[in-house]
Amino acid sequence: MVKRKRTQRQHFHARTRTVYTKFGLWEVDKIIEAMESRNLINRRTDIFSKCAIFENNKNMVDHISILPDDVLQYIISMLTMRKGASTCILSSRWRNLWSSSVSCLNFDAGARINSLRICYFLGKESTSDIDQWVDLAAAQGVHELIIDLDLTKFGLVHNPTKLYKFPFGIFANGNGSTLMHLHLEACVFKLPQDFKSFNSLLSLSLERTSLTREDLRNILSNCSSLEWLSIRHCQLHTTSLKFEAPSLHLKHLAIIGCYNSPEIEVEAINLISFEYEGRAAKISFKNGSRVVNSYLGFSHEVTLNGVSYALNKLSSNLPCLETLFLTRVPSTSEENILPAKLPTFTNLxxxxxxxxxxxxxxxxxxxxxxxxxxxxxxxxxxxxxxxxxxxxxxxxxxxxxxxxxxxxxxxxxxxxxxxxxxxxxxxxxxxxxxxxxxxxxxxxxxxxxxxxxxxxxxxxxxxxxxxxxxxxxxxxxxxxxxxxxxxxxxxx
Known part of the structure; x- marks a missing residue:
């Protein structure tokens, strides 16, 4: 029968004598298996330590913890990942030792990888390593893939010629059938014309990359299940963008921070949300009767005439609009915040x-x-x-x-x-x-x-x-x- 002794320190009473102990590694693993949690106090069990047993309330001497960190990390590295991580509950000294002893993570043991995120200042020179990680995730049916190689987060500047190129070949022959969410930052994304492996893709987010009219056409024609498309801070190398997807399930379209925005034409009968931030390019909608949410962002470079044009287009092309987000930064030369004449938003x-x-x-x-x-x-x-x-x-x-x-x-x-x-x-x-x-x-x-x-x-x-x-x-x-x-x- 185990009893917990009510003293300042956590002790355990086992059967006929008082035992003061710190657990050995094998005991930590045994305790976790028995309890399926780290709550050691609320569980009664027979615990005996082979490391040290002291009676009569004598001070404990923890011989193993006085070893240098390098030695302890080497010892932990010989254990399995699970047992090594278990040592973090021994004391504050052991809390982070196990994480420094991990040199290689083996993901092959699991049957599936649901999500993989790569976020670091990597580029073209790291292609082979990134491809390996992506290949492993694709082989194990990844659902969500995030590759964020944006150098600006680390105070660095991008070189367009040294960006990582997304490996479409890895997802060919059905390997991409499980991928539903793809987010890419600072990557080259050139979807092949007849690439049919992204039929299950629901959301696609592209940031800080270059896109042409042909790239957009390939995205819309090859991703038949796409519901969410976000293009942020991208270079658009075209005079006009046409989002012609009358037969697609596209529900959300965002074009944010693309300040070389060309003329934009949207035809998506299922679209319910449209967001735009830029220089008030010419925007037109076909079949925009289902759009109920919208966002328009205008920087100081957009004149009142540009704001007036965009709002009028929004009002006439999106008659069922219910929610509208507006952001406005007037230039120093302008006297007014809003145009003198505003369109009516009947259902807002x-x-x-x-x-x-x-x-x-x-x-x-x-x-x-x-x-x-x-x-x-x-x-x-x-x-x-x-x-x-x-x-x-x-x-x-x-x-x-x-x-x-x-x-x-x-x-x-x-x-x-x-x-x-x-x-x-x-x-x-x-x-x-x-x-x-x-x-x-x-x-x-x-x-x-x-x-x-x-x-x-x-x-x-x-x-x-x-x-x-x-x-x-x-x-x-x-x-x-x-x-x-x-x-x-x-x-x-």
């Missing part, structure tokens, strides 16, 4: 607008968004106003202001208590008659950058404006009795 229910702006601009022009989104239920504004403004407008100009009866929730992130921000919040409270909640959060605003990814803008230090308790008093005068007002220093 969620609008997320991220904007980096200077204090001289009038934030009240954002009120015009309410008038062109009659069905809007939630509005999120991610504001980064560089500093306090001396000249603040307090009235909405022209016909920008219109009462809204469906808007239930407003969240403003990046709120600093500046006067122009307060005036914006006042006007929103005034025009949103059905508003149930307004949240003002002083944390650094987040910016949506496509494919479900967000980034924080932290490049400029900004002074605080009016204290938050004063802001609350000012806004409570404008808020309805049914509106819940939240002012916080973080997300809720």
């Amino acid at each position: 229910k969620l609008l997320v607008f991220s904007v980096l702006t200077e204090s001289r601009r009038n934030l009240l022009e954002l009120i015009s968004l309410l008038g062109v989104c009659p069905s809007l239920q939630k509005l999120e504004l991610d504001l980064f106003v560089s500093c306090e403004s001396e000249d603040v407008q307090t009235k909405v100009s022209g016909n920008s202001g219109s009462f809204h009866g469906n808007l239930k929730e407003i969240d403003i992130y990046g709120f600093r208590g500046y006067q122009n921000e307060i005036e914006l919040a006042k006007c929103l409270l005034k025009y949103a008659h059905a508003l149930e909640k307004m949240g003002l959060y002083t944390n650094i605003p987040r910016f949506y950058c496509g494919s479900g990814e967000w980034t924080l803008y932290q490049k400029i230090e900004r002074a605080a404006g009016i204290p938050l308790n004063e802001v609350r008093k000012l806004l409570q005068k404008e808020a309805l009795s049914t509106t819940r007002l939240i002012i916080s220093s973080g997300h809720l």
Whole structure:
């Protein structure tokens, strides 16, 4: 019968005498097999150590742990992987010794590799090694393959002539039939014209590579099950891109950060999500009636005319749009954030607008968004106003202001208590008659950058404006009795 002695140190009482022990390696393995976990305290079992047994509460002398790390690592390297890893529970001294003793990992024992990720600053010179890893994964029916060789993560610059070339030959003859998700960064991806081994591929993400019109045509014609296609920060060597996939299952299309974007034509009857960030190229849709989610990102290089063109195309070509993410960074020469005339988004229910702006601009022009989104239920504004403004407008100009009866929730992130921000919040409270909640959060605003990814803008230090308790008093005068007002220093 095993009893645990209630002392500061963990001891075990075995049968007729008290035993103070540290476990030998074979005992650790035996304990784990018996318990199927590392919780040694909640299990009662007979434990005897062949390493050391001391009675009468004498101090233990752990002879093996006083050996140098190199010797211990050599000893552990003679054990199996499982037994070597088991030594990490002996003490803090042993916690990481086993990981340094591993020189070779043998993946052949498993029947299948579900996912393989290669992330390092490798290139063309490492082709044979990467090919070996990919070959092993393909032979064991890999479902997800991620090869991330992006040097910019390590502060290095790419040489286009030294990029790793994806080995399509490995996946020929049916080896690619199990692959469902493929993500490649900084790799050469030239899909052969009649390559039919990617029929099971559901998602394809390409970053920091070069693509031609022919490459895109081969992708769409050879990946018949493709549902998700993401192209980020790629060089597009063509004057026009046509996503003609009327018979495909393509549901999500993202073209992000390809600033040499040519004309884009999309024909995918099953498409439900479209994301674009670039220089407001000419975009047209055919059969876009099912698209309900969209993202448009405009840098400072995109003029108001470009923004107006893209929004008008989106409104007319995607009539069922329900969720829209907008990111806008106006150039220093522009006076306005939004075009003077905006198209109407009849069915839009969620609008997320991220904007980096200077204090001289009038934030009240954002009120015009309410008038062109009659069905809007939630509005999120991610504001980064560089500093306090001396000249603040307090009235909405022209016909920008219109009462809204469906808007239930407003969240403003990046709120600093500046006067122009307060005036914006006042006007929103005034025009949103059905508003149930307004949240003002002083944390650094987040910016949506496509494919479900967000980034924080932290490049400029900004002074605080009016204290938050004063802001609350000012806004409570404008808020309805049914509106819940939240002012916080973080997300809720």
